[in-house]
Amino acid sequence: MCGIVGYIGKRNSLQIIYDGLIRLEYRGYDSAGIAVIDKDCNINVVKKAGKVKELESYFDKDLLEGNTGIGHTRWATHGDPNDINAHPHFDMTKNISIVHNGIIENYLTLKTKLQQEGFTFSTETDTEVLANLIQYYYISKQSFEIAVRLALSEVEGTYGIAVLCRDEPDKIIIARMGSPLMFGIGQDEIIASSDAAAIISHTKNVIYLEDGEMAILRKDGFQIKTINDEDIHREIMKIEFDLEEIEKGDFEHFMLKEICEQPDTIQNTYRGRINFDTGVVKLGGLENVKEKLFNAKRIIFVACGTAWHAGIVGKYLIEQYCGIPAEVEYASEFRYRNPVINKDDVIFVISQSGETLDTLEALRLSKKSGATTLGIVNRVGSVIAREVDAGVYIHAGPEIGVASTKAFTCQIMSLILITMMIGKNNKTISDKDLKEIAAELKGLPEKMRQIIDKKNDYKFIAEEFKNAKNFLYLGRGLNFPVALEGALKLKEISYIHAEGYPAAEMKHGPIALIDENMPVVFIAPKDSTYQKIISNIIEVKTRKGKIITLASEDDKDINEYSDYILRVPDVHPLFSPIINSIPLQFLSYYIAAARNSNVDQPRNLAKVVTVE
Ligand code: F6R
Numbered sequence: 001m002c003g004i005v006g007y008i009g010k011r012n013s014l015q016i017i018y019d020g021l022i023r024l025e026y027r028g029y030d031s032a033g034i035a036v037i038d039k040d041c042n043i044n045v046v047k048k049a050g051k052v053k054e055l056e057s058y059f060d061k062d063l064l065e066g067n068t069g070i071g072h073t074r075w076a077t078h079g080d081p082n083d084i085n086a087h088p089h090f091d092m093t094k095n096i097s098i099v100h101n102g103i104i105e106n107y108l109t110l111k112t113k114l115q116q117e118g119f120t121f122s123t124e125t126d127t128e129v130l131a132n133l134i135q136y137y138y139i140s141k142q143s144f145e146i147a148v149r150l151a152l153s154e155v156e157g158t159y160g161i162a163v164l165c166r167d168e169p170d171k172i173i174i175a176r177m178g179s180p181l182m183f184g185i186g187q188d189e190i191i192a193s194s195d196a197a198a199i200i201s202h203t204k205n206v207i208y209l210e211d212g213e214m215a216i217l218r219k220d221g222f223q224i225k226t227i228n229d230e231d232i233h234r235e236i237m238k239i240e241f242d243l244e245e246i247e248k249g250d251f252e253h254f255m256l257k258e259i260c261e262q263p264d265t266i267q268n269t270y271r272g273r274i275n276f277d278t279g280v281v282k283l284g285g286l287e288n289v290k291e292k293l294f295n296a297k298r299i300i301f302v303a304c305g306t307a308w309h310a311g312i313v314g315k316y317l318i319e320q321y322c323g324i325p326a327e328v329e330y331a332s333e334f335r336y337r338n339p340v341i342n343k344d345d346v347i348f349v350i351s352q353s354g355e356t357l358d359t360l361e362a363l364r365l366s367k368k369s370g371a372t373t374l375g376i377v378n379r380v381g382s383v384i385a386r387e388v389d390a391g392v393y394i395h396a397g398p399e400i401g402v403a404s405t406k407a408f409t410c411q412i413m414s415l416i417l418i419t420m421m422i423g424k425n426n427k428t429i430s431d432k433d434l435k436e437i438a439a440e441l442k443g444l445p446e447k448m449r450q451i452i453d454k455k456n457d458y459k460f461i462a463e464e465f466k467n468a469k470n471f472l473y474l475g476r477g478l479n480f481p482v483a484l485e486g487a488l489k490l491k492e493i494s495y496i497h498a499e500g501y502p503a504a505e506m507k508h509g510p511i512a513l514i515d516e517n518m519p520v521v522f523i524a525p526k527d528s529t530y531q532k533i534i535s536n537i538i539e540v541k542t543r544k545g546k547i548i549t550l551a552s553e554d555d556k557d558i559n560e561y562s563d564y565i566l567r568v569p570d571v572h573p574l575f576s577p578i579i580n581s582i583p584l585q586f587l588s589y590y591i592a593a594a595r596n597s598n599v600d601q602p603r604n605l606a607k608v609v610t611v612e
Pocket of ligand 1: 359403607609
């Protein structure tokens with residue numbers, strides 16, 4: 001969840017590292033730092049608590065001039081986000097400088113051992129222990145590469161690291177275990193990073209490291225090894241997105257850009273996967289495992305956060321349209337509660353980043369238990385995508401805003417495609433219905449666009465409610481997870497307390513909270529649940545709650561029950577979680593903007609959660 005950048009080449013490294021850190025800031029943003037090797041082979045460091053931009057004012061351009069350097073933007077897990085705990089860290093002799101993502105679990109044991117050898121420490125961090133451990137081996141082996149290798153062979157935990165050595169200034173060493181790391185190969189230069197976003201403006205040619213591997217990077221070449229000293233040959237890959245996809249363009253925030261992109265991203269999810277004349281879906285990534293899927297005794301969706309909400313949509317779809325028992329699990333609970341997993345279970349892990357640690361570990365547990373594991377993942381080549389038996393990429397493109405938006409709707413789109421594929425094969429969805437769904441899908445992006453075109457209408461309602469202390473979001477059926485997601489979005493970026501509930505559950509507790517200060521958002525599509533929702537609305541109205549409804553464009557009946565109405569075009573019920581998500585994303589976005597929140601980088605959150 002932190003970001004790493006390293007540069008070695010013919011250019012001045014400072015600006016390249018700084019620009020890279022700015023691009024990675026969405027992964028962590030409570031402190032940042034850069035180390036550069038100067039012409040006298042000293043390693044000079046600048047590091048500060050706060051955003052990457054704040055670091056710039058502390059740059060001493062003379063000290064930080066050099067062609068080799070490393071940088072880090074941090075999301076604190078252990079230790080305060082202050083100047084001292086910011087990376088890079090030195091060993092006590094300042095020979096080794098390191099930036100590190102992850103957690104060294106046995107750092108206290110290693111620290112005690114080093115203290116007995118006379119090493120001293122100036123921080124409480126695990127990373128400083130690793131710097132000193134490398135130096136400990138450097139003293140005896142006089143080889144940077146061997147020292148890193150020996151140190152890492154003693155480490156338990158996760159790491160993505162980039163390391164400099166004052167005495168061997170012609171290289172950067174990077175290594176990974178459970179934390180992504182890659183390097184881009186340019187003309188006489190190499191840019192290392194934990195994320196392709198920091199590399200793409202320099203080159204699209206990249207090599208991804210695997211767990212247990214390290215790379216020795218020089219300006220004119222590189223060598224990849226395992227930390228057990230075996231040589232590795234790895235193909236050069238192409239970064240799969242373009243620079244403009246990770247730039248804000250004319251939008252004020254990435255989140256707003258990503259909300260508005262959804263008519264396109266949704267098409268990227270289904271493009272080439274559906275025959276619009278027949279409604280037949282073909283998902284190449286599932287081709288080899290489709291028999292397992294069609295014959296699954298049970299399907300389990302495992303995920304965290306927003307992806308977990310998509311999982312609930314998946315469960316409802318699979319049970320309703322395919323008749324296969326389905327469950328949805330929080331990855332963090334699933335992995336620790338000894339779940340019963342059978343060999344004929346199919347387990348879908350859903351993850352935008354493909355890196356969430358709990359989801360990854362739940363996947364590994366499922367694999368060990370012999371179930372078929374399938375991924376619904378956005379990041380191409382991410383660790384979850386690589387470890388599942390098979391899967392579907394959602395093709396949402398890079399999602400930079402910390403609050404997930406377009407990934408959610410593309411996850412749901414993927415789940416709809418999977419449902420159609422199973423339903424066709426297992427004859428639980430008729431050919432006529434498949435055709436009708438496909439025809440409806442064709443018009444979906446345009447309907448999404450209609451909502452987006454009216455986005456400024458949300459500003460008024462955001463102004464009305466920007467000072468609310470609490471919000472309740474209620475929906476039924478496929479729109480219950482949309483209610484959960486709407487509440488999560490609001491909490492994340494505006495810091496207003498919000499809860500999502502199945503509408504009828506309101507009577508079992510939350511109704512006690514309703515008074516004239518409580519805004520309640522009802523998702524009220526004109527489907528089989530409509531009358532029930534109206535009854536729930538009346539219950540809230542009687543208690544003077546403020547009613548905000550999400551309703552079909554031609555639903556006039558809703559007017560008398562609503563204080564505010566967010567209109568959405570009519571869609572096939574399957575697509576209602578997609579279409580209904582957009583107004584709720586806008587509502588939370590504009591409320592947060594009206595409160596002057598840092599929408600793209602909300603406090604305490606990080607885009608990728610690689611800790612437990
Ligand atoms: C919410 C959000 C998080 C993520 C969760 C899982 O806006 O972004 O709740 O959905 O951390 O992340 P992935 O999908 O990357 O596994």
